[in-house]
Amino acid sequence: MSGPMRVLGIESSCDETGIALVELPESMEGTAPPPRLAQALHSQIDMHQAYGGVVPELASRDHIRRVVPLLRETLAGAGLGRDAIEIVTCTHGPGVTVCSCGR
Numbered sequence: 001m002s003g004p005m006r007v008l009g010i011e012s013s014c015d016e017t018g019i020a021l022v023e024l025p026e027s028m029e030g031t032a033p034p035p036r037l038a039q040a041l042h043s044q045i046d047m048h049q050a051y052g053g054v055v056p057e058l059a060s061r062d063h064i065r066r067v068v069p070l071l072r073e074t075l076a077g078a079g080l081g082r083d084a085i086e087i088v089t090c091t092h093g094p095g096v097t098v099c100s101c102g103r
Contacts, residue, residue: 002026006037006080007087008071012063013095015044015054019067019074021085038077040070056096063096 004023011018020039025031044062048054075081 005086006084007034007089008074008085010067010071010088010090012067013091013093015048015059017042017044017063017066017070019070021074021078021080037080038074040073040077042066042070054096059096 004025007022007024009018009020009022018039018041021037022034023037024034028034042062044054044059047058047062075084078084
């Protein structure tokens with residue numbers, strides 16, 4: 001790799017949808033965690049409280065509804081466009097029925 005690399009992470013395994021954009025230095029050897037350029041989070045706690053726990057179908061549908069707006073918020077917070085992302089990482093189970101990358 002030459003120069004820093006921007007990595008977008010998407011988390012959607014349970015009742016929160018989270019997106020973060022970090023910048024990895026050219027070498028990770030002996031370094032602290034990479035700096036977050038921006039992040040966005042939506043919690044579903046209020047939606048699930050009435051049921052006494054997480055309802056997977058409701059959680060899945062809410063992840064689908066929230067991921068694009070959170071992505072836009074994250075990119076705007078970093079002052080970057082989609083073309084600045086070099087790697088995308090995401091949840092791949094275990095988790096609710098529809099995680100970011102499916103199963």
